[in-house]
Amino acid sequence: MRVFCVLAAAVLFSAGSAVAAENMVKVAAIFAQTGKAALNNARTLDGIKYAVDDLNRQGGVLGRQLELLIFDNSSTPLGAKIAAEMAVGAGAVTVFGAAWSSHSMAMAPILQAARIPMISPLSTSPDITRIGNYIFRTCYTDPFQGKILADFAFKDLRAKTAGVLVNVDSHYSEGLAQHFIDSFTGRGGEILFVEYHLEKTAEFSTFIRKARELKPQVLFHPGHTKVAAYVIKQARINGVEIPFLGGDGWQNSMYDLVGGYIEGNFYTSHWHHQSTLEKSRRFVEEYRRRGRDIGPAYALAADSVFLFADAAARAQSLDPADIRDAIADTRNYQGITGSISFDENGDPIKPAVILKFEGGTSAYVKTIFP
Secondary structure (H helix, E strand, O other): EEEOOOOOOOOOOOHHHHHHHOEEEEEEEEEEOOOOHHHHHHHHHHHHHHHHHHHHOHHHHHEEEEEEEEEEEEOHHHHHHHHHHHHHHHOOEEEEEOHHHHHHHHHHHHHHOOOOOOOOOOOOOOOHHHHHHOEEEEOOOHHHHHHHHHHHHHHOOOOOEEEEEEEEEOOHHHHHHHHHHHHHOOOOEEEEEEEEEEEOOOOOHHHHHHHHHOOOOOOOOOHHHHHHHHHHHHHHHHOOOOOEEEEEOOOOOOHHHHHHHOOOOEEEOOOOOOOOOOHHHHHHHHHHOOOOOOHHHHHHHHHHHHHHHHHHHHHHOOHHHHHHHHHHHHOOOOOEEEEEEOOOOOOOOOOOOEEEEEEOOEEEEEEEEE
């Protein structure tokens, strides 16, 4: 696998390597390698690399090796837009990314205009795939995620009241919060308060004070790993023992940030390593041989690459337009994260899982189907 970073200097090739490079198929990955999203995105990018390596070991795609071009979006929408333009200029036939919805929203118009398929492993905002017919994802969407979180709070946790904390700098956080609120109130629940914060906020005293005074039965925070971990830690230190719910922006790595403070809280995810699916078991075994921590970001990223390869094989073509058509026609593809079929919007029809931080890990609770 050849890897090129955006900030790399020019690389000199020998005549032999230049000829070999011409026969390689260029695919691109656009994720954050620097900035606030870098920690969160690292596992996703690792899953992309794993899948490309695995395909190349098996002979590549249609007999040609894959050349992976990696572009850093610098954790900003502008950086994602620039990275997408660079991927187009580099001749990528498919682009994997981004992870955060705000980054994917900036990338998608560029790739749609260039008629290059984009497959996001983790961006759940429903607006992304509406941008055009070249835009896909391998994860479920926020309307589905918000609904199952509200259902879980109402039915399983028997919560009739909730408090919500929203990151106003995050398209993902705002959208998922609204879907949760709509579903929770639609079931007859009551939102006692909604508090807002900026991405760089370091303390959450107003939110914590309202939680202590109003005593909702559940707290919903659709944030990403770092901020979510510190929100929960501050709440627990200040005597708030109300259970938190989060979305797929949460990860097991929150233990690395704040330790046991996150114990007892629930979140949605796309996959769990205890899945009994054959492809999932093989994936877990391979990662354990590598000594890696296994999580849904890896699995979704790998599924994105393998799905591209499956589409190219079915199309018997590496032309971006043919790959797009084959991706859109995908029905019952058996991936690591389960069976994938695409609807008319480029969104997969697939289940979600509820996990609980328990015993130092993310324990499986239940699977919820569409």
